[in-house]
Amino acid sequence: MSVTAIVGAQWGDEGKGRIVDYLAQKAQVVIRFQGGDNAGHTVINDKGKFALHIIPSGIFNPETLCIVGAGTVVNFDTMAKELASIASAGVDGKNLFIDRRAHLILPFHCLLDGAEEASKKSGWAVGTTKRGVGPCYSDKASRVGIRASDILDPERLRVRLEMMLPQKNRQLEHYGIPTVTLEELLEICAKWREAFGSQIVDTFPILREAIQSDKEILLEGQLGIMRDLDWGIYPYTTSSNPTAGGACSGAGISPRHIDSIIGVVKAYSTSVGGGPFPTELFDKDGEKLRSVGLEFGATTGRPRRCGWFDAVAASFSCWINGFTAIAVTKLDVLDSFEKIKICTGYMLNGELITDLPDTSGQEQAKPVYEEMEGWMCSTEEARTWDDLPPKAQAYVKRLEELTGAPIAFISVGPERDQIIIMQ
Numbered sequence: 206m207s208v209t210a211i212v213g214a215q216w217g218d219e220g221k222g223r224i225v226d227y228l229a230q231k232a233q234v235v236i237r238f239q240g241g242d243n244a245g246h247t248v249i250n251d252k253g254k255f256a257l258h259i260i261p262s263g264i265f266n267p268e269t270l271c272i273v274g275a276g277t278v279v280n281f282d283t284m285a286k287e288l289a290s291i292a293s294a295g296v297d298g299k300n301l302f303i304d305r306r307a308h309l310i311l312p313f314h315c316l317l318d319g320a321e322e323a324s325k326k327s328g329w330a331v332g333t334t335k336r337g338v339g340p341c342y343s344d345k346a347s348r349v350g351i352r353a354s355d356i357l358d359p360e361r362l363r364v365r366l367e368m369m370l371p372q373k374n375r376q377l378e379h380y381g382i383p384t385v386t387l388e389e390l391l392e393i394c395a396k397w398r399e400a401f402g403s404q405i406v407d408t409f410p411i412l413r414e415a416i417q418s419d420k421e422i423l424l425e426g427q428l429g430i431m432r433d434l435d436w437g438i439y440p441y442t443t444s445s446n447p448t449a450g451g452a453c454s455g456a457g458i459s460p461r462h463i464d465s466i467i468g469v470v471k472a473y474s475t476s477v478g479g480g481p482f483p484t485e486l487f488d489k490d491g492e493k494l495r496s497v498g499l500e501f502g503a504t505t506g507r508p509r510r511c512g513w514f515d516a517v518a519a520s521f522s523c524w525i526n527g528f529t530a531i532a533v534t535k536l537d538v539l540d541s542f543e544k545i546k547i548c549t550g551y552m553l554n555g556e557l558i559t560d561l562p563d564t565s566g567q568e569q570a571k572p573v574y575e576e577m578e579g580w581m582c583s584t585e586e587a588r589t590w591d592d593l594p595p596k597a598q599a600y601v602k603r604l605e606e607l608t609g610a611p612i613a614f615i616s617v618g619p620e621r622d623q624i625i626i627m628q
Contacts, residue, residue, distance in 0.1 A: 213429025220534030222246025235263030238455030240427030276455020388491035441480025547603030
């Protein structure tokens, strides 16, 4: 039996979906444990290229049970669109199930998300995708949210909506947005019940049986630790915990059962949304990283902020998550850089620090770099460690030293076979 958590070690968009898709070829269960459709996992395999926002990246293996866990927030309209997109590639999605405890994103959540973001003072915008994720998690924390199980019971659903709707309409009115009616919401939920009712299940006995039967299980996170609600760059964060600890509560698995925790990092750094990003580049190197790496958001298409690898943030992530291994993605993007920099510390208030400060400290921190020689040749054909040029090996080894966990996978391209297995 092996339970493996796949988590983001940076600001998100590290390539987690690519690693999950690869490992899911041998997994019996893949669980998406937190987040909503506000960030996407780009998966490229023999069926094509797909941007998944809420469906687990294991969906392409028909033998893998895919679960959207209790820690997620779900927009069933998004899920329906994603199922339609993969159906065109011959993937039926019959192996997809949603936990009864997952909360639902309703139309007014999206409206309020956009309105609340627009109301923030200049410079304080979070950079939300306006998918309703934050307002939905707020309702969850306030104990007024609608869960997937609620739509299976029309009478219970009606009562729950009647209790929450007056407050929601007052909020909509405050922002000058048309209110919604109870009947409108009931009609939407009835449509969702018809489409997904048979796939809304209690996943607890399923997971317990899977663990007791020694099945291979993958826990898939969304975004990265730097967007974690508690340990990230608050308030420029998501509304859940994309950490290994969050995987336990979001999936419903005891920490005792997790055998390995793989942190996914890019060979450089990217970020989408607001907040501090110490290694961000505003020069030709930053633009080159963006253009060569095709760094545009899978959900919004927004250009990603790009910078050199931040080992301070990666080491912090390794400690918080307890990585047993690291996967490095997009090493090939650095193939044509003569010089490559790594941030090994920050200057803050005249002092050199190597521990990650909180948000206000990161806003003031200046990166301290060490420079390495680039390898100036393609790594895309490499399939073993020995195939990599020596300078690329040296760079990877330095990332391993600074991060604090062994590197198990190195991605040198988007295809499944462009992954070097280290152990």
